[in-house]
Amino acid sequence: xxxxxxxxxxxxxxxxxxxxxxxxxxxxxxxxxxxxxxxxxxxxxxxxxxxxxxxxxxxxxxxxxxxxxxxxxxxxxxxxxxxxxxxxxxxxxxxxxxxxxxxxxxxxxxxxxxxx
Amino acid sequence: xxxxxxxxxxxxxxxxxxxxxxxxxxxxxxxxxxxxxxxxxxxxxxxxxxxxxxxxxxxxxxxxxxxxxxxxxxxxxxxxxxxxxxxxxxxxxxxxxxxxxxxxxxxxx
Numbered sequence: 632x633x634x635x636x637x638x639x640x641x642x643x644x645x646x647x648x649x650x651x652x653x654x655x656x657x658x659x660x661x662x663x664x665x666x667x668x669x670x671x672x673x674x675x676x677x678x679x680x681x682x683x684x685x686x687x688x689x690x691x692x693x694x695x696x697x698x699x700x701x702x703x704x705x706x707x708x709x710x711x712x713x714x715x716x717x718x719x720x721x722x723x724x725x726x727x728x729x730x731x732x733x734x735x736x737x738x739x740x741x742x743x744x745x746x747x
Numbered sequence: 748x749x750x751x752x753x754x755x756x757x758x759x760x761x762x763x764x765x766x767x768x769x770x771x772x773x774x775x776x777x778x779x780x781x782x783x784x785x786x787x788x789x790x791x792x793x794x795x796x797x798x799x800x801x802x803x804x805x806x807x808x809x810x811x812x813x814x815x816x817x818x819x820x821x822x823x824x825x826x827x828x829x830x831x832x833x834x835x836x837x838x839x840x841x842x843x844x845x846x847x848x849x850x851x852x853x854x855x856x
Contacts, residue, residue, distance in 0.1 A: 666845060668792075675749070676784070676792065676834050678845040690843050722789075729797055732775075732838030732845060733782035739791045 633657040633736045635725050640741030645717060651710040653725030653738060664728040665708045669721035715745045751835055751848035758854040759825045767851045769818040769835030775846055779837045781818040783811060787831040796820055830855040
């Protein structure tokens with residue numbers, strides 16, 4: 632059974648850093664591209680980043696480019712978040728890509744709160 | 748403002764057929780499959796349609812279609828448990844970003 636489990640969320644002050652993890656199981660991880668998506672309180676879904684199975688191709692949304700770094704290893708994906716702002720407060724989800732532009736599995740999310 | 752445009756809200760009665768739309772452009776919906784995601788009470792999103800394919804475990808009252816730059820999700824025989832927010836999304840090659848619609852709040856009356 633495919634499972635994605637995010638972790639690493641928490642409460643921190645503006646300007647701080649945090650590293651999120653997405654542990655994958657139930658499938659051959661390096662065969663699949665992955666995404667990070669977030670949802671601010673009361674808002675819609677916002678895409679953040681894409682990483683290919685080989686890590687050769689990476690894309691970022693403009694809102695996080697230069698501040699966030701995505702990476703992966705044999706079984707997990709990571710999101711290094713730097714220079715955090717209040718507007719980064721959100722639930723962060725990882726998702727597995729099924730087709731170009733379509734994902735099939737999502738994790739349950741991890742909450743990041745940035746507040747002074 | 749979202750790259751994909753969805754109705755803010757749609758409502759229907761139990762048993763009714765409802766259609767949610769998602770309007771984009773040639774660089775996104777016009778070029779790629781569209782995913783539809785159901786989110787109940789701000790829980791984790793769940794895929795209910797990949798293009799015109801139904802994910803395993805999703806009832807066949809859900810169906811998807813696309814015409815040009817407009818994608819649609821149809822629910823035939825609306826059920827109370829279908830009440831949720833629905834988001835469409837796909838890739839946009841002109842921006843190299845994954846784009847979402849703003850979401851449609853579906854209410855089952």
